[in-house]
Amino acid sequence: NTHSEEVPERLTGQPAKKLESERAAKKLKLEREGEDTETGKLSKSEVKSPSDNPFSRYSRSEYWAYADYKHMCELCSDMLELQLAIDWSAFGFHGRDGKDSTLWVGSEGACTPCHYDTYGCNLVAQLWGRKRWVLFPPDDSECLYPTRLPYEESSVFSSVDVCRPDLTKFPEFARAKALEVVLSPGDVLFVPRHWWHYVECLQPAVSVNTWIELPSDAHDRVKEGVVRILVSVFATEQETEKEWMNPNEVVFPLAKNIDLLSWALRERTRDSELRERTRELPSTAGSPLQDGISMEDFVRAVTSERVVSCIVEEMLRGGGARGRGGP
Secondary structure, eight states: OOTTTTOOOOSSTHHHHHHHHHHHHHHHHHHTTTOOOTTTTTTTTTTGGGOOOOTTTTTTOOOOEEEEEEEHHHHTOOHHHHHHHOGGGGGGTTOGGGGGGEEEOTTOOOEEEEEESSSEEEEEEEEEEEEEEEEOGGGGGGOOOOEEEETTTEEEEEESOOOOOOTTTTGGGOOOOEEEEEEEEEEEEOOOTTTTEEEEEESEEEEEEEOOTTTTTHHHHHHHHHHHHHHHHHHHHHHHHHBBBOOOOOOOOOHHHHHHHHHHHHHHHHHHHHHHHHOOOOOOOGGGGOOOOOHHHHHHHHHHHHHHHHHHHHHHHHTTTTTSEEE
């Protein structure tokens, strides 16, 4: 199931129940120890002066801050209680908790540019504050002018500023069908595979999400491996690297990228063979990918007549010039 016919869905109140019970238990513990339990209130020793805040010199009208993609298994490695407070079992994912989740903390105005994730589908729980989500279906991809620059692993960005679109430059965007939802604490949003989304904090906000693996991920990882190699090969100059790579993206050496692509191809082949055995179809066992691929293998593939013809066709129709092409 590629989830192509599914639509985003907001669910209210479900995931916060266990978190609220954890808060209640902590409050009871503090009461027994004689400490102040007023919600959100810190003790005098915990309150810091504005001069201690490294962000205080930045105007809120000009700057915003975002702590994104913070994996709870790393960020909260010594806080098992907090990891277990995130519980996705209400949605059928028993055993999935904070160890499989990512934390997002943003100031008012913090935003994520419009993009779609190449892997899986997404469950997002709002814990604090409110967030605005603007979503577009996969069928609207051509209207959103996809681009892989700046490159971020597993993210395909839109060339369009969806809040202030330039319809002279991107006229097809006028045909895009936007869905908008505002998440409040206790809400959960399901984002199906390859749905585009722009996200903005309407006030200081905290949310947590988990990406759900799908069978299609095996093939998508191979495609992602190819894109990573192509971008890293061309982004060799320091200035080009700054322009082509997102600041949080790690640029691996070419040999490492080839190894990653080899792994993805082996996983894709193993997945296909498993499906063939399950369906009693002819097996593809004995694939030449058993030992991985070399740089020569990759060059032969991307310079084949079929691939070169596709590149030329894409360039002639303007897809490579202004982001009309896909990932």
